[in-house]
Amino acid sequence: MTPVLVTGLPRSGTSWTGKMLTASGELVYVNEPLNPQRPPGRSPGVLNARVAHRFQYICPDNDGAWLPAFTDTVALRYRFTAELRRNRSPYDLARMVRYGTAFSFGRLTGRRALLDDPFALFSAGWFAERLGCRVVILLRDPVSFVGSWQRLGWTFYFHELLEQPLLLRDHPHLEELRSLVGCQDRLAKAVALWRAARTVAVDLAARHPGILLVRYEDLASAPQHGFRRLYEWAGLTWSARAEARISRACTAAATAAGGFTWSGLSRTAYRPMDSRQALATAAGRLTAEEIHRVRELATR
Template identity: 70%
Template sequence: MLVTGLPRSGTSWVGRMLTAGGELVYVNEPLNPQHPPGRCPGVLDAQVTHRFQYICDDNSDHWLPPFRDTVALRYHWLAELRANRSPYDLARLLRYGTAFTLGRLTGRRALLDDPFAVLSAGWFARRLGCRVIALVRDPVSFVASWQRLGWSVDVRELLEQPLLVRDHPEVLELRHLPEDRVAGAAALWRVTRSVLERTQGILLTPYEALAADPVPGFRRLYAYAGLRWTPAAERRIIRACCGPTTGRGGGGFAWSGLSRTAYRRMDSRAAIAHGPRGLSDQEAARVRALTGT
């Protein structure tokens, strides 16, 4: 299955909560062009050239075989060793190689947590048979998060993909962005939301609704994904989402140190209360106007 949505929309959190039942193997951002977490041929034996890499039927010959291996939990040990040999890379190789092998032997499924697959979500549902959960965050909170991190939209990553522009012409709106981060992030949110709303075979999920009431929300996502909702999974989700954010005692998940983008324990209700931090009232109003929300 695939959990996607724009970066900073909660995909790592949702992915980790879905693994609480023990039926999934977590795979972090195989389409991220930055190493780490991407450019790891052991996980995905294909060359990623752009952020928000667009995959469709017209370029399936390149993407379908490697992704079939990934979702089947077939790890490419030799390809990974040829490409990445630093101590960090070797630790990651052992972690993923072992997880893939044990997962395949015990009948687990792969869970891809990948924001960079958001514009290709329909292909994953249609060609790979993935259950796709697409997270959508409130635009003000989303833009505020990007602003705090100093992130900006590189329009070239999108416009240099002819198939993407052909299938989703609203991407062309990004050609005339004002030169400021707030407007760029708001425009990316608007374009992505438009694409997702007409993509068939995916489940659009509001981040804020899930964070406000995580237990029934995740129960619904488990049912959608075909996962068993067990008392153990519920306990882990409650500990991970509804407890204090300080310290590690009693947390639902251990922090491995091998992934810089993975889930950290939090109080999900408190997280949504602090979402707009980083934007002035005027900037928040501007985001609302730019996104029509």
């Protein structure tokens, strides 16, 4: 069965998109197995391999451990013994029960895995070729993306990319980021990461027929139309139930009965929202001067 990967930079709408796809009832949601922090990462029950970097790069030249680990993940085989060897807190045990049950039930009922993982972005080609994933890459407007990172106080340390020789070999333009190592300008760094990711995403989509680029703004402004297209792309059934759930989760009535609910064990960034209103407020997180600067840096 064909697994699905939803990726893109963090804060590009991957969790929201992944949750909307699971409205089909045909997928088991797997949250960020390549996240190097726990939670949600460092869970060998979900992915029995060691993640060393944010945006860990995986390709045929280094997938000796990754291929069997991800083969288990997309086949929904939960590794209970491996999980218990590493994680034993009450939270860990509750999460193990949740994921172990979801994996086992999904496998028995013929469901497919959906990986929501922004950290898989640079490795999306490998997921498409080696695992046969249908890959959706979310691209978000740079002003909205940078505004979201600024609001959260996030920054990025480029050594996470530059210390991976195979990544630089396959995407040599990332060497341009070396000049920003040690830079304290969070806005400039966020734009540089956005530009690098966009270049990689466009290149991957051009080379891999199993990868689809989707603008977050297009999905948010017309969710019914956009998700119907994604359902067709992923081979999912666009049912009246899925359509109704997506409608509830993407409007002001998102918290009404029948919509999606927040679960502490899932640890996603997803919240029910009015997607059109979210578009209108995104740019308000930056000043007019900052917006102008982001636009200027993004088009260089």
